Amino acid sequence: MPTAGSYLVPVIEDTGRRDASVAPSVRVGVLGCGNVGGALVEILDEDADGIAARTGVRLVVTRVAVRNVAKPRVASLHADRLTHDAHSVATDPDVDVVVELIGGIEPARTLIVDALRSGKPVVTANKELLANFGAELYSVARECGRDLLFEAAVAGGIPLVRALRESLAGERVRRVTGIVNGTTNYVLSRMSDERIAYGEALREAQSLGYAERDPTADVEGHDASAKAAILASIAFDADVVAGDVYREGIESIDVDDIDFAHRLGYEVKLLAVAERVGPDGPGDPAVAVRVHPAMVPRDHPLAGVRGPFNAVFVEGDAVGDLMLYGRGAGGRPTASAVLGDLVDAARGLVGGGAVWLPARSPVEVRPIDELEAQYYLTIDVLDQPGVLASVASVFGANGVSIRSMEQVGLGTEARLVLITHRAREADVQATLAGLRDVAEVERIGQLLRVVGPDR
Numbered sequence: 001m002p003t004a005g006s007y008l009v010p011v012i013e014d015t016g017r018r019d020a021s022v023a024p025s026v027r028v029g030v031l032g033c034g035n036v037g038g039a040l041v042e043i044l045d046e047d048a049d050g051i052a053a054r055t056g057v058r059l060v061v062t063r064v065a066v067r068n069v070a071k072p073r074v075a076s077l078h079a080d081r082l083t084h085d086a087h088s089v090a091t092d093p094d095v096d097v098v099v100e101l102i103g104g105i106e107p108a109r110t111l112i113v114d115a116l117r118s119g120k121p122v123v124t125a126n127k128e129l130l131a132n133f134g135a136e137l138y139s140v141a142r143e144c145g146r147d148l149l150f151e152a153a154v155a156g157g158i159p160l161v162r163a164l165r166e167s168l169a170g171e172r173v174r175r176v177t178g179i180v181n182g183t184t185n186y187v188l189s190r191m192s193d194e195r196i197a198y199g200e201a202l203r204e205a206q207s208l209g210y211a212e213r214d215p216t217a218d219v220e221g222h223d224a225s226a227k228a229a230i231l232a233s234i235a236f237d238a239d240v241v242a243g244d245v246y247r248e249g250i251e252s253i254d255v256d257d258i259d260f261a262h263r264l265g266y267e268v269k270l271l272a273v274a275e276r277v278g279p280d281g282p283g284d285p286a287v288a289v290r291v292h293p294a295m296v297p298r299d300h301p302l303a304g305v306r307g308p309f310n311a312v313f314v315e316g317d318a319v320g321d322l323m324l325y326g327r328g329a330g331g332r333p334t335a336s337a338v339l340g341d342l343v344d345a346a347r348g349l350v351g352g353g354a355v356w357l358p359a360r361s362p363v364e365v366r367p368i369d370e371l372e373a374q375y376y377l378t379i380d381v382l383d384q385p386g387v388l389a390s391v392a393s394v395f396g397a398n399g400v401s402i403r404s405m406e407q408v409g410l411g412t413e414a415r416l417v418l419i420t421h422r423a424r425e426a427d428v429q430a431t432l433a434g435l436r437d438v439a440e441v442e443r444i445g446q447l448l449r450v451v452g453p454d455r
Helices: 035-046 048-055 086-090 108-117 127-144 160-167 182-194 198-207 222-236 255-263 331-351 387-397 425-435
Strands: 025-031 058-065 097-100 122-124 173-179 266-277 286-297 309-316 320-327 372-382 402-410 413-420 441-450
Touching (some): 025 035, 025 086, 025 331, 035 048, 035 058, 035 331, 048 058, 058 086, 058 331, 097 108, 097 331, 108 127, 122 127, 122 331, 127 222, 160 222, 160 309, 182 198, 182 255, 182 266, 222 266, 222 286, 255 266, 372 387, 372 425, 387 413, 413 441, 425 441
Parallel strands (some): 025 058, 025 097, 286 441
Antiparallel strands (some): 173 266, 173 309, 266 286, 402 413
C-alpha cells in the first residue's frame, strides 16, 4: 500500500487535469532498449506533455543503456542519451528512477541492487529475476526505503500486480488462476478453432511474432512458471520461487484431445494456478503453485480467452470472483504497464513516500502429489472381452473413481476416454503405473486435470 504522501502532486485545477508546465520533472534512466524499452522511450518522448497533465509528474528520459547503438530503433534516439555502461546509469546521481528491461539474472540483479542502494526507485519487467530472487530484492528495497515495482513482469499490459497489491490488499485471496502465456494460448486456440496440428499452429505463431524462434520457454511452461511464482508471492505474501512450481507444457496435446474436450463441454488451456491449501484461518500452513494444461468448462470466463491474449481469474473471500483480461505481451502494451509503475515511482519521489513492500514469509509449498482434482485420461487397449474389467479394477485398487467412460474403436484396438471424480494426484499416478502392467493396455495417452466441480 502506498504511504499517505505517495500521491501528493500539485493539482492546479479542479477538473482532474494538472498544469503540465508546473509538473515537477523526474529523470529516468532506462537499462535496455529492445521492444519494450524502445516503446517506452517513444511513448515518453511523444506524449511528455500529456503524461505530465494526466499524472502531475514530467518523466524525462535522460540516459539509456544499450548493447548496440547501431540498431535502427536505438539510432533514432538522441545520441547524447546513449551509453554502453549500464552501471553508470544505475548509479548516476542525475538519474532519479531506473527502469530495468535487460532481462535475465545477471547483470540485471546487480544493477537493480546498485540502483536501490544509490537511492533510486526501480521499475522492472524481469519475471525470471523476480521469480528466483524476488525476496532478496524486496528486502533491499525495504532496507533502502525505495520502490521496486514490476507490473509488466506477469501479464504484459494487464494491471494485475497493482490490483493484487493495492485494490485487493485487504482481501483474503483463495486462488489465482491464469492464462499468462500468449504463445501457448495462441497455439491452443488455433488447434481448437481450426483443428490444425500442434506443429502447424506453433509455426504459424512464430511467423506472426507470437512465438520465439526457440519456443522452449513458452511451450514447456517455464515462462508461465516464473509468472506463477510471482503471482503466488503477491497474492499470499509468501516466499515462492520458480523452482517451487510444478510444471507441464503443451507439447503432448493433440487435436484428438481437444475434440474430446469439446464433446465433453471443455476447452484446453495452459493454466497457472496459485492457491491456498489446508485449513482456513490465520497462519495458513501451505500454498500450492502449478502450471499445466487443463480442461476448462466452456462456461468459465477463461475458456473464451483466445489467441495471444492473457487473463487472470481471482477468487477471494469477500470480492468473490473477478477476471482481468488483455494483451499479455507486445512492446507497447508492456511498455504501458512499465509506464504505470514509473508514474507510481515518480509520484513517490515527489511526495516523499514509497509503495509498501510486505515482507515475504517462508511458506510450505505443497507438492502436486498431495493435491486433488478431476482427471481426463485416454488409454489405448486391445479390443477384446474382459479389458474394461481389468482397467476398472486398477482404478478401484487405487481408490480412483471413474465418473464417465467412452470407448472409441481403433480397428483391433479401442481407445478408452475417461473422466474421474476428484482424486488425489498420487493415487492417479499409482493408477497409471498399475495400468502399465495390464497386458491388454497398449498405450497410456493424455492425462489432463479438469477445472471445476464434479458434473
